Amino acid sequence: xxxxxxxxxxxMSGTSLxxxxxxxxxxxxxxxxxxxxxxxxxxxxxxxxxxxxxNGFHLKGxxxxxxxADYGIxxxxxxxxxxxxxxxxxxxxxxxxxxxxxxxxSKNYTLQIGNGPxxxxxxxxxxxxxxxxxxIALGGQGAPLVPVGDMLLxxxxxxxxxxxxxxxxxxxENGQRIAFDICPVNIVLNHYVASLNLEYDDKGKxxxxxxxxxxxxxxxxxxxxxxxxxxxxxGYEFIAETIIPIIDKYNLDTxxxxxxxxxxxxxxxxxxxxxxxxxxxxxxxxxxxxxFLIQKIQSYTKTKLIIPNDTIINYKEALVFALLGFLxxxxxxxxxxxxxxxxxxxxxxxxxxx
Numbered sequence: 001x002x003x004x005x006x007x008x009x010x011x012m013s014g015t016s017l018x019x020x021x022x023x024x025x026x027x028x029x030x031x032x033x034x035x036x037x038x039x040x041x042x043x044x045x046x047x048x049x050x051x052x053x054x055n056g057f058h059l060k061g062x063x064x065x066x067x068x069a070d071y072g073i074x075x076x077x078x079x080x081x082x083x084x085x086x087x088x089x090x091x092x093x094x095x096x097x098x099x100x101x102x103x104x105x106s107k108n109y110t111l112q113i114g115n116g117p118x119x120x121x122x123x124x125x126x127x128x129x130x131x132x133x134x135x136i137a138l139g140g141q142g143a144p145l146v147p148v149g150d151m152l153l154x155x156x157x158x159x160x161x162x163x164x165x166x167x168x169x170x171x172x173e174n175g176q177r178i179a180f181d182i183c184p185v186n187i188v189l190n191h192y193v194a195s196l197n198l199e200y201d202d203k204g205k206x207x208x209x210x211x212x213x214x215x216x217x218x219x220x221x222x223x224x225x226x227x228x229x230x231x232x233x234x235g236y237e238f239i240a241e242t243i244i245p246i247i248d249k250y251n252l253d254t255x256x257x258x259x260x261x262x263x264x265x266x267x268x269x270x271x272x273x274x275x276x277x278x279x280x281x282x283x284x285x286x287x288x289x290x291x292f293l294i295q296k297i298q299s300y301t302k303t304k305l306i307i308p309n310d311t312i313i314n315y316k317e318a319l320v321f322a323l324l325g326f327l328x329x330x331x332x333x334x335x336x337x338x339x340x341x342x343x344x345x346x347x348x349x350x351x352x353x354x
Contacts, residue, residue, distance in 0.1 A: 003030040004330065007038075009079060009088075009125070010315075010322030011096040013114070015165030015236060016186035017053060018200075018286055019044040020075065022082050023318035024091075027326045033152040035323070039086050040315045043078050056101040056113065057236055064101070064113075071099065072115025076122030083123065093126040094119060095325025095349075097317070103132075103235030105141045110235075116352040126353035128325040133348075135335045140342030143233035144168045147179035147339045148327070149320030150282075157306065158279040162317070163287025166234050167265065169272055176338040181234040183226070183268040185287050188243055192257045201258055204292025210259030216250050220264045226271075231341040262293050270300030277302040284308065284316040324349065 005028045012021040023040040027033065045053070056067050079094060098114030116129040132142035147170035150160035159171045165187035170179035186200070193201045201207055223242065225232070247257055273281065283305050287293055298305050307313070327334035328349040335348045 003028065005029075006092040006326055006329070007090045008322040008325055009082075009091055009094040010318035010320070010325070011075065011079065011094060012318040012321055013053075013097065013099040014285075014317070015100060016190055016286060017045055017050050017165075018042065018186075020078055021315055021318040022079060023315040023322060024082075024086065024088055025319055025322045027323060029326070029330075033323070035153055035319060037311050037315060037319060039088070040311060040318065041082060042314060043082075049074070053099055053101075056099075057240070059101075068113040069115050069118060071113050072118035073122065075114050076119040079119065080123050091123075091125050093128055093325060093329060093351075093353075094123060095321045095328075096127060096129045097131065097321045098129055100235065102237075103143065103233065104237055105136050105143075105233060108136060110136055110142045116350060120352045120354055124354065126351065128328050128349045128351050130350040131321070131324055131328075131334070131348050133350075134346060135340050135342050135348055138342040138344065138346060140335065140337065140340030141231050141233040142340065144170070144179050144181060144339065145324060145335065146170065146317060146320045147177050148334055148336055149316075149323045150179070151177045151336075153320070153323065154282055157282040159273055159281040159303070161269065161281050161283050161305075162285040163283060163290070163293070164285040164317070167269060167285075167287070168233075169269070170339070177336055178230060179339045180230045180232050182272055183265055184234065184239055184243055185265050185293075186285075187236070187239055188247075188261055189258060189290075191239075191244070192247075192254050192261075195254055200286070201290070204258075204262060204290040206255050207258035207262045207290075208292045210253065210255030210257070212263050213250060213252055213256055213260045216247065216252070216257075216260050217263055217267075219246055220261070221267055226268060231339060262290075262296055265293060266296035266300055269297050273301055273303050275301045275303060277304065279303045281305050282308060284313050286314075288313045 098112030
C-alpha cells in the first residue's frame with residue numbers, strides 16, 4: 001500500500017459552547033493510520049455568538065438560514081486568522097463539523113450549521129463538512145462519528161470515552177466497533193452553573209460541595225432513554241424537553257443540582273463499561289478536567305480511567321473530524337453501520353472547492 005500523507009485543518013464546535021476547536025494535523029496512512037497535531041487552539045465564543053448558537057434551536061426559516069451563512073463566514077474568518085497567525089501554508093483541505101442546531105434522527109433530520117461554501121471562499125481551501133446527513137438518510141443515527149477515529153487512531157484502549165456536552169463511548173464488541181451516546185454532561189452542568197455567573201464548575205468543586213437529592217437522582221436514572229437498545233444518540237431536544245424540566249421542578253440549590261447530576265453521569269457511564277482492572281478507558285473532552293466527576297466515575301468501576309495530555313483532551317474531536325475528512329477525500333468509509341445503525345458502511349461528507 002502506498003503511503004498517503006495529508007495536512008488538514010480539523011474544526012469542531014461542541015454542544016457545550018466552549019468555543020471553536022481548530023487543529024492543524026498531519027495524518028499518515030500506510031498499513032495503519034497515524035497522526036501528529038502540529039498546532040491547535042480554541043477560539044472562545046463571544047457572548048453574542050454563544051447566545052446566537054444557543055437560541056438557534058428556536059429559529060425558523062429565513063432567520064436560521066441567515067445564521068447558517070453568518071456562522072459559515074465567522075468560521076472562515078476564524079480559520080483564516082489561525083492560518084495567518086501560525087504561518088500555515090500547506091493545507092490539503094479543511095474538515096469542519098459545524099455546530100449542531102437540531103439532531104433528531106427518529107424524525108429523519110439533523111442540522112449542523114456553518115456554511116461550507118463560505119469557509120471555502122474565505123480561506124481558498126477545499127472544505128469537507130455535513131458529515132451526519134447522509135448517515136441519517138441511510139437509516140442511521142448520524143452519530144456518534146468519532147468512533148471510527150477511536151478504532152483507527154486509539155485502538156490500544158479498551159474504551160474511548162468523551163465527556164463533552166454529552167458523554168459517548170466506543171469499544172470493540174464481537175469484532176465490530178460499536179458506540180453510543182450515554183447521557184448529557186457539560187451541557188447540563190454549564191447550564192446550571194451559569195446561574196452563578198460562571199462558565200463552568202472548575203474541577204467540579206461546586207458539585208463536590210453539594211448534596212445528592214435521591215429523588216431527583218432516581219428519576220433521572222429511570223429515564224427510558226437509558227434502557228433503549230443501541231445505537232442511539234442525543235441532541236439538545238432531550239435537554240430542553242426532558243432533563244431541564246425534571247431538574248427544575250425540584251427547586252434545588254445550584255450546588256445540589258450539580259452534585260446530583262454528577263452522580264447521575266457517573267452511574268450511567270459505569271453501567272456501560274465492565275468493571276475490570278485489566279481494562280483501560282481513554283477519557284477526552286472538557287469533562288476530563290472535572291476532577292470530581294472523574295473521581296465519581298472511577299469510584300463505580302475498577303476499569304482504569306486514563307487522562308491523556310492536554311492536546312488530546314482538548315482536540316481529539318477536531319483531530320477525528322480531520323480523519324473523517326481524510327477518509328472522505330480518499331473515498332474510504334468514515335461512517336460505520338455497527339455504530340450508527342445505518343444500512344451500510346459509507347463515506348459521508350459534502351465537499352466544496354473553488
